[in-house]
Amino acid sequence: xxxxxxxxxxxxxxxxxxxxxxxxxxxxxxxxxxxxxxxxxxxxxxxxxxxxxxxxxxxxxxxxxxxxxxxxxxxxxxxxxxxxxxxxxxxxxxxxxxxxxxxxxxxxxxxxxxxxxxxxxxxxxxxxxxxxxxxxxxxxxxxxxxxxxxxxxxxxxxxxxxxxxxxxxxxxxxxxxxxxxxxxxxxxxxxxxxxxxxxxxxxxxxxxxxxxxxxxxxxxxxxxxxxxxxxxxxxxxxxxxxxxxxxxxx
Ligand code: TMP
Ligand code: ASP
Numbered sequence: 193x194x195x196x197x198x199x200x201x202x203x204x205x206x207x208x209x210x211x212x213x214x215x216x217x218x219x220x221x222x223x224x225x226x227x228x229x230x231x232x233x234x235x236x237x238x239x240x241x242x243x244x245x246x247x248x249x250x251x252x253x254x255x256x257x258x259x260x261x262x263x264x265x266x267x268x269x270x271x272x273x274x275x276x277x278x279x280x281x282x283x284x285x286x287x288x289x290x291x292x293x294x295x296x297x298x299x300x301x302x303x304x305x306x307x308x309x310x311x312x313x314x315x316x317x318x319x320x321x322x323x324x325x326x327x328x329x330x331x332x333x334x335x336x337x338x339x340x341x342x343x344x345x346x347x348x349x350x351x352x353x354x355x356x357x358x359x360x361x362x363x364x365x366x367x368x369x370x371x372x373x374x375x376x377x378x379x380x381x382x383x384x385x386x387x388x389x390x391x392x393x394x395x396x397x398x399x400x401x402x403x404x405x406x407x408x409x410x411x412x413x414x415x416x417x418x419x420x421x422x423x424x425x426x427x428x429x430x431x432x433x434x435x436x437x438x439x440x441x442x
Contacts, residue, residue, distance in 0.1 A: 195219060195268040205231055206244070206391060212274070216378070217265060220273045222248075222387070228414045230319040235413065241271040243424040244389035249273060250435040251356065251388040258355050260348070262384040263375060266439050278375025278385050283336060284315040284323060285349040288369040289357060292394065298325075310353055312346055317373070344382055345374055352384060360395060363430040365408065368394035390424045397426070 197219045198211030205227045210219045222241035227234050245267070252264035263275040288295060291305040314326045316334070331337070337345065349372050360367045370393035373386035386392070390409040400406040407415075408423040 193269045193272075195272055206241075207387070216276060217274050218277045219268060220245075220275055222271045222273070226391075226410070226413050226420070228410065230322055233414070237413070237420055239421055240391075240424065243421070243428050244387055244391055245271050245273055246438070247389045247424070247428050247431055248387040249438040250431045251359075252384070253435060253438055254359055255352060255355055255384065260351055260355060260384065261381060263377070268440070275385070276377050276383065278377050278383055280317075280373055280375045280385055281337065281345070282317040283326070283345070283374070284317050285345060285372045285374065286313045286315060286369060287311070287349055287353045287372070288313075289353070290366065290368045292368055310350070312349060314342075314345075341382075348374065348382060348384065352388075356388070356393075361398075363434070364398040365427070365430065366396040366398055368396055370394065390427050395427060 196213070198213065200208060200210055201218065202209040206223055206225060208221045208223065210221065212219050222245040224236050224238055224240045225234065226237045226240060249264065249267050252262045255262055256264065263278050265274040265276060268274050288307050288311040291301045291307055291311075292303050295301060295311070296303045314331065315323045316326050316330075316336075317323060326334075331342070352372060353367070353370075356370070357367050370388065372384060372388070372392075375383055375385035377383055393409055394411060395408045397406040397408050404417055407417060408427055410420070412418065412420045412423050
């Protein structure tokens with residue numbers, strides 16, 4: 193089902209954003225396109241858009257229920273979400289609870305090391321530059337955010353981790369790490385934007401000790417492990433078990 197929508201405002205790798213008939217709402221369509229390594233690897237995965245939309249909706253609702261501000265307003269179809277329009281800050285915030293991925297490629301920290309407190313890194317959001325890791329001085333040089341905004345961004349991202357980690361734990365899922373994008377709405381309020389899904393989180397099945405079989409996220413696609421959609425479906429099944437009916441927006 194496609195809801196009534198206005199003009200296409202923006203098209204990203206995994207989503208399209210459309211105007212709606214209300215100025216304070218935009219419609220996001222989740223696509224089946226999968227990309228990795230800054231879009232060097234691409235595929236179309238049937239049903240991925242629906243799974244990520246439905247998982248994200250429930251995670252945003254859980255965060256909202258706990259007082260974490262997000263852009264989420266509701267669902268408008270199986271692959272459609274209604275959100276507040278925001279100016280996206282071109283910074284990707286990555287929080288890591290367990291060392292893996294690029295951290296272990298770039299540092300001698302052994303894979304699997306528990307990171308306490310969780311490691312928070314900021315990356316400059318630009319595929320053509322390969323989303324480079326930002327240093328304190330580069331952040332200052334770029335002038336994208338001031339020190340107060342940086343503090344606010346880091347506090348918000350850590351509070352998201354503080355809610356997501358035990359939520360997934362209760363579903364026997366280990367939130368290894370994840371990426372957040374943040375935006376500012378028309379009132380100047382900082383909100384969690386984009387999506388929170390197996391495309392943007394590493395989630396390991398705690399019911400399975402096999403290092404490959406336990407992977408239930410986009411690493412299955414990145415590493416050509418197969419079973420991507422089945423893994424995302426398992427995440428939705430567990431999340432739905434505790435959040436059955438997300439609210440729908442008219
Ligand atoms: P990394 O280990 O490759 O740096 O990834 C850290 C986390 O961020 C992992 O959960 C995957 C997520 N991520 C994205 O969502 N988008 C990206 O472009 C990258 C590089 C990572
Ligand atoms: N999101 C990035 C891309 O689409 C990288 C990744 O997730 O691995 O290329």
